[in-house]
Amino acid sequence: MPLLVLYNPVSGSGSAKAFFEDHVLPLLKKNDVGVDIVASTERADHAGEILVKFMEAHEGEISVVLGSGDGTLNECMTALSKAPFIGKRATSGSHRVSFALVPCGTANALYSTLFPPQPEQPEVDYRLQSVNALINRSKTVPLHLAISTLSSAPFRRKRPEVRVSAVVVSTCLHAAILKDSEKLRAEMPGVERFKVAAEQNANTWSNSAVKLLPAPNAGVVQIYDPVTKAFIAHPESDPDEDAIVDMDGPFSYFLATVNVDRLEPNFVITPLASKFPSTEATCDIVIVRPLRSPAVESDTPDARAAFVPILWKTFGEAYRGGGHVDLTYDEEGAPTATGDGETVVEYIRCGGFEWIPDPEDESAHYLCTDGIISKIESDGRLVCTAASPDANGGFRVYV
Secondary structure, three states: OOEEEEEOOOOOOOOHHHHHHHHHHHHHHHOOOOOOEEEEOOOOOHHHHHHHHHHHHOOOOEEEEEEEOHHHHHHHHHHHHHOOOHHHHHOOOOOEEEEEEEEOOOOOHHHHHHOOOOOOOOHHHHHOHHHHHHHOOOOEEEOOEEEEEEEOOHHHOOOOEEEEEOOEEEEHHHHHHHHHHHHHOOOOOOOHHHHHHHHHOOOOOEOEEEEEEOOOOOOOOEEEEOOOOEEEEOOOOOOOOOOOEEEEOOEOEEEEEOOOOOOEOOEOOOOHHHHOOOOOOOEEEEEEOHHHOOOOOOOOHHHHHHHHHHHHHHHHHHHHOOHHHHOEEOOOOOEEOOOOOOEOOEEEEEOEEEEEEOOOOHHHHEEEEOOEEEEOOOOOEEEEEEEOOOOOOEEEEEO
């Protein structure tokens, strides 16, 4: 099978080139794994260009050893989804790409989900697990995709824009964090820049109308119930009448994942993605709506400031194995594991969603897809749908 070795030298702390020269390439050579091309990216979107060119020159399935973060993987998938030859290959069953991932980015959400960090595991051994799986021809797992379509008002007669994701689609606080963290990358190449950006945007609330769409096989929108520790049908999702759930803001947090249960090795934001894996392509969505708290009566500057400690306590539990999904409000509006009030987090599993931002709310228009920031037009909307690869194609990862 043709093999492309590709790395992004500026991802994360900029260690990819040295790691590939010192560890990855010698390991492949030691095991007599033939490499067709070794390439390094030089600019934004270059990874996708290299991969498309490689596929044009080779028939059949290919493998890629990719040293990067989630963003460069997204570049590859986005470029291939737009490549003109993919449709022709789809009819012949030869359009599959299998990745051996080498985590070189800042957060490496997909890699750390597939290979959860183990105590006292040597770093080099940890980072070479997917490469070793390729060498041993171990199994590959398919990647579901989140297809996000950004459209404007019909009267503008503009073609919708499509974003492809394998990790995260988010708005609200998370999108604001990713947007502002890029300004800090040069001085803070590690995950600490996300925490700084989070503090800068902690009082961000976004006004939008939302429609939650059921997954085809489930037939209903599902919501996690911390009492039974299981997914149940959302009380507003009726398969016999209307299974779509309408939801209004303001939203403090709205984040959907596919394929992953975490955004950083220890930040387990959607823990149920691995505890209760879905049998079909779905989005696991974490939603925080501040007005559910007994302590918040309206959207005011003081209320936003007062809600920040609640937010930090809630997501602090995401760093402790994902306990935030079991928090409820007590009578005073504080999040607790023993309360009997509303859940702090609404944990949704569904087939996708529509996000229709308030035209007057700038913060509601920013969108993050695998770290890439887009902006929804003032009169536009986002439609996100989870999708599965077909039997012969799509993207897979060696595990």
